[in-house]
Amino acid sequence: MTSTDIIWNEHRTRLLTFVRRRVATLDDAEDLVQDILLKAARHTDQLESEASLQAWLYRIARNAIADHYRSRRLETESLAVDLAEEDPEADAIQAMAECIEPFIQDLQPEFRDALVMADLHRLPQAEVARRLGISLSGAKSRIQRARVQLADAFTDCCNLIHDASGRIMDREPRKECGCRGVCQHKG
Secondary structure, three states: OOHHHHHHHHHHHHHHHHHHOOOOOHHHHHHHHHHHHHHHHHOHHHOOOHHHHHHHHHHHHHHHHHHHHHHHHHHHHHHHHHHHHHOHHHHHHHHHHHHHHHHHHHOOHHHHHHHHHHHHOOOOHHHHHHHHOOOHHHHHHHHHHHHHHHHHHHHHHEEEEEOOOOOEEEEEEOOOOOOOOOOOOOO
């Protein structure tokens, strides 16, 4: 094994740890690290100095992780559109999801990140705590606070209409809607 191979293997191990803390599955992390190293190998001419190799690799990694979540979001939106075409109730759920999105984005980052990991990515709270580098009770607290803030923001915008079993079925806007026009409100 050459010294170059040893260096790449060391960086691969560190990158895998870094990426694994930020994505849902080990398979996703391994795929991303493979893509990161391939991109780095193809663009070594952009590396200013060997001393900046680690910082350069982590910049590529952060961009790859962001791209990964962007593509997942597009897949989710596409799936939601497909479901809406098949199921009339899914259309209402998608419309409500679009209304909630601006409120999620307006949460403070530490609350938004915890909420997204727990409720949208369905990660266990212990895993949320590990990824955020906080205690389990701290993660639980952030998730609950984010849910309360999100519910308050949404109900400030809309009156929720429930069915007999308490499930949210629809919403009606209040005078000054905070969803910035994302909602396709009736009336």
